Every structure is written in structure tokens, then in C-alpha cells.
Amino acid sequence: MPPxxxxxxSDDQGWSRKMAAAQDGDRAAYDQLLREILPFLRAxxxxxHRRPDRIEDVVQDVLLTIHRVRHxxxxxxxxxxxxxxxxxxRSIDALRRRGRTEALEVADDLAYETFADPxxxxxxxxxxxxxxxxxxIAGLPPSQREAVELLKIKEMSLAEASRAxxxxxxxxxxxVHRAIKALRAQLTGERK
Amino acid sequence: MNEATDRLIGxxxxxxxxxxxxxxxxVGAALWLLSVAVVGAxxxxxxxxxxxxxRRAADPKLVLELIGTLATGIAAVIAAFYLSLPDRSGAWxxxxxxxxxxxxxxxxxxxxxxxxxxxxxxxxxxxxxxCFRFIVAVSVPLGIALFLLLxxxxxxxxxxxxxxxxxxxxxxxxxxxxxxxxxxVTFIDLGSHLAAVGLVVAVSSFAGGRWRA
Numbered sequence: 001m002p003p004x005x006x007x008x009x010s011d012d013q014g015w016s017r018k019m020a021a022a023q024d025g026d027r028a029a030y031d032q033l034l035r036e037i038l039p040f041l042r043a044x045x046x047x048x049h050r051r052p053d054r055i056e057d058v059v060q061d062v063l064l065t066i067h068r069v070r071h072x073x074x075x076x077x078x079x080x081x082x083x084x085x086x087x088x089x090r091s092i093d094a095l096r097r098r099g100r101t102e103a104l105e106v107a108d109d110l111a112y113e114t115f116a117d118p119x120x121x122x123x124x125x126x127x128x129x130x131x132x133x134x135x136x137i138a139g140l141p142p143s144q145r146e147a148v149e150l151l152k153i154k155e156m157s158l159a160e161a162s163r164a165x166x167x168x169x170x171x172x173x174x175x176v177h178r179a180i181k182a183l184r185a186q187l188t189g190e191r192k
Numbered sequence: 193m194n195e196a197t198d199r200l201i202g203x204x205x206x207x208x209x210x211x212x213x214x215x216x217x218x219v220g221a222a223l224w225l226l227s228v229a230v231v232g233a234x235x236x237x238x239x240x241x242x243x244x245x246x247r248r249a250a251d252p253k254l255v256l257e258l259i260g261t262l263a264t265g266i267a268a269v270i271a272a273f274y275l276s277l278p279d280r281s282g283a284w285x286x287x288x289x290x291x292x293x294x295x296x297x298x299x300x301x302x303x304x305x306x307x308x309x310x311x312x313x314x315x316x317x318x319x320x321x322x323c324f325r326f327i328v329a330v331s332v333p334l335g336i337a338l339f340l341l342l343x344x345x346x347x348x349x350x351x352x353x354x355x356x357x358x359x360x361x362x363x364x365x366x367x368x369x370x371x372x373x374x375x376x377v378t379f380i381d382l383g384s385h386l387a388a389v390g391l392v393v394a395v396s397s398f399a400g401g402r403w404r405a
Contacts, residue, residue, distance in 0.1 A: 085348070
């Protein structure tokens with residue numbers, strides 16, 4: 001449901017004008033528009049997603065898509081249905097992606113050790129300590145850090161991460177592979 | 193506001209260059225269909241045997257098949273242009289179905305008549321292999337040209353756009369085939385036509401699925 005703070009029709013006319021101006025290169029209008037439509041986008045996405053962090057991820061994906069297809073908007077038509085269609089489509093894409101990821105996920109080898117050996121539990125807890133991991137990620141070279149953030153933390157697809165970072169999918173794959181190798185070495189090394 | 197979202201908006205605004213608005217879908221479809229009509233007319237006048245075609249065109253069955261294939265092609269291409277835009281109804285995908293039904297029904301009736309007249313010979317393979325190759329070979333350049341145009345819209349649901357577009361080019365290829373097909377359709381012929389259309393739609397849908405990557 002759209003937020004009910006203002007009259008949707010007057011909103012829509014203003015948004016349409018701003019989008020038309022943005023298509024002509026008016027950055028101030030574009031900035032204002034993207035900020036004004038956020039509550040509407042969040043409301044549409046919240047129809048399919050519950051977790052606030054997931055909603056925000058999908059909203060970011062929607063913003064990227066709006067940016068990519070802004071030339072397809074016809075200023076003679078209302079903007080709200082155009083935005084809602086994009087937000088709904090990206091929400092569904094995110095649900096499908098999540099379904100695929102969860103279907104392919106396998107248990108971590110180390111997880112078995114938590115039940116077998118108390119010492120391993122302590123080691124594992126140390127390894128999985130969020131602060132420790134965040135610190136390790138922060139210590140990575142910038143390109144590797146970016147790849148991990150986009151692909152593993154934000155769970156973007158390669159294509160989305162490529163759009164967001166402006167890097168090729170091959171470069172991202174290589175960077176995330178190296179980053180995980182480095183993190184593994186670092187975290188295992190810390191435990192030893 | 194979420195900090196990452198705020199940063200993202202800042203980045204998008206910073207790189208927001210002016211964009212050229214996409215032409216209306218009906219104009220895009222008309223331009224593409226017009227260029228195909230010009231090329232098709234040249235091919236027909238240069239290579240087909242119009243005298244044979246004229247004799248066959250006296251048969252209402254063939255006229256129905258011609259209308260069915262042409263209308264399927266035109267309707268599917270128009271539908272693909274509308275479907276390529278985010279805010280247009282998915283119901284556009286239904287537009288080519290009535291002419292497709294007419295095409296299959298009229299071809300099917302031709303086959304049936306042929307079978308009644310010629311008995312078991314009505315099942316012979318005939319020129320089916322050529323028909324299959326013709327539809328696929330004509331669909332490839334038409335499909336590439338169509339998908340290059342449709343891709344300008346960067347469709348958010350590309351599979352249905354390319355599937356319907358694939359049906360459009362296969363329909364137009366089947367329409368052109370009538371001018372180079374101086375015999376009635378047998379069941380095997382119809383099967384090969386439909387198999388070629390199915391192949392074109394399947395390959396197009398697969399290609400559409402790769403568009404996001």
C-alpha cells in the first residue's frame with residue numbers, strides 16, 4: 001500500500017514532472033524524486049518481504065533498476081504504476097534468488113565439530129565472532145572487500161554486483177575467491 | 193534514511209546523464225514491421241513463383257493460413273514491444289493467441305483435407321525438412337534485429353518479451369514460407385512448421401533469460 005500522507009494524485013503529478021526533468025539531466029530533481037519515492041518503494045517491497053534489512057536490499061535493487069530503465073518512462077503516463085511494477089518485479093526476483101540460494105546451501109564442515117568437541121566449539125565461536133570477521137573483512141584490499149560486501153553480505157547476484165560496482169563479473173568472481181581464501185587463511189591462522 | 197541507500201542515491205544522481213526517451217511501443221513495432229515488409233517484398237518478388245502462388249491463392253484455406261500467420265507475426269511483435277516496458281499489462285501476451293489459433297486450425301484443416309484426398313500419402317514427409325530450415329533460417333536474422341530493438345527498453349521481465357517476440361518472427365517467417373511453398377500442407381508439414389516455431393520461441397526465451405547477466 002502506498003503511504004497515505006499526501007494525495008497520491010498530486011504526488012504522482014509532481015513525481016512525473018521530476019522524472020521528466022531527470023530524463024533531461026536535471027540532477028536536483030532526480031535526487032529529490034529518488035528520496036521522495038523511497039517510502040512508496042519500501043511499502044511495495046514490504047508486501048513480499050518481512051525482514052527490514054532484506055526490504056532495504058530489494059529497495060536498493062529497485063533504485064538501480066529505475067536508474068537503468070529511466071529512459072522507458074513516458075512522462076504522459078502516471079509514474080506510480082511504473083515504479084510499482086519495477087518494485088514488484090524486483091521483489092519477486094529477490095524471492096526466487098533467495099529460494100535458489102537456500103536450496104543450494106550446504107552445512108559448514110566446521111558446524112559438525114560444534115557437537116563433537118567442546119574445544120572446537122570455542123574455536124568456532126571465536127572464528128564466527130562477528131566483530132572478528134568484520135575486522136578481517138575490513139583488512140582486505142578494497143577490491144576484495146567490495147566483492148565480499150556485494151556478493152556475500154548483501155547477497156547480490158553477480159550481475160547486480162557488477163552493475164553496482166561497475167566491475168566485470170569475472171573481476172568480481174576472482175576478487176571474491178581471493179577474499180575468501182584470504183579470510184579463511186586469516187581466521188584459521190588466528191585459531192591455531 | 194538507511195546509510196547505504198543514501199550513498200546509492202548519491203551515486204545514481206551523480207552519474208545521471210540526460211537520456212533519450214524510448215519511442216512509443218506502437219511506433220517501434222511499426223518501424224520494425226515496415227522494414228521487414230520492405231525486405232520481405234523484395235525477396236518475394238525476386239525469388240518466389242508468383243504465378244503458382246496466384247493459382248493457390250484462389251483457395252480460401254490458403255488465404256486463411258496467410259491471414260493467420262501474418263496476424264500472428266504482427267500481433268506478437270506489437271505485444272513484445274508493449275511487454276518490454278515495465279508498466280504495461282502482461283495481458284498483451286495474449287494478443288497473438290487468437291491469430292495463432294486461426295493459423296493452426298486452418299493448417300490443420302488443410303492437412304485433414306489432404307489426408308482425405310491422398311490417403312496414406314497425406315502423411316508423407318514431402319518438403320518438411322526444407323520448411324523447417326526455412327522458418328528457422330528466416331527467423332534468425334529477423335529475431336536478432338527485433339531483439340536488438342527490444343533490448344533498448346532493458347525489459348525487467350525479459351523472458352516473456354523474447355518468447356512473444358520469437359513467436360512474432362516465426363509467424364512472419366511462416367507467412368513468407370507460403371510464397372515459396374507451392375503445395376498443400378501435410379500433417380508432417382504442419383508438425384515441422386510448429387516444431388520450427390517452437391524451437392524459435394524456446395531459443396528466444398532462453399536468450400531472454402540471459403539478458404540480465
